[in-house]
Amino acid sequence: MLSTNRICREIKETWDGRRSEYVCEIIKLQSDQAILKYVLEQDYRVDQLELHRGWYTVAFFWTERPVVLYVWFQSIDQCRGYYFNIADQISIRNDKIRWRDLYLDMLVYPDGTYRFLDQEEIPATIPHEIQDYIDHSVQWLTINYQRIISECELQMKS
Secondary structure, eight states, X not given: OOOOOEEEEEEEEETTSOEEEEEEEEEEEOSSEEEEEEEOSSOEEETTEEEOTTOEEEEEEETTSSEEEEEEEEETTEEEEEEEEEEEEEEEOXXXXXXXXXXXXEEXXXXXXXXXXXXXXXXXXXXXXXXXXXXXXXXXXXXXXXXXXXXXXXXXXX
16 A cells, blocks of 8 residues: 555544544545554554554545444554444545544454444434434445455555
């Protein structure tokens, strides 16, 4: 995957107002899709998957899809997992990618098994229309995740 050495900010917000920012390298930037690279600055544990400082994420953003995808790598040829975030309000600009995390996530392991995570994080007070959006997005993702992973793998090779 080509390196552009151009930098932008990923801004992740939640319905309840939490906000995280990450400085990322731009791999691809179009009006409807962005691909960013982020090097992990600390260790993380997601379900049974341990991610370590120095590993990296290739993040895919689409304005017309209800998800953001993080692909985690230990090295250039060693993918450790695919992490879909149910999302809305995805905005792609030259200097920042902004999106709203709607709590529910799908982790796909390299062997193809998957789990939905963080259902318990969805606030009881979330509006009905947002819960409906989450439910429809889960149905959409369950049908489409393998195709999306294949598309992203092709883009990472080019």
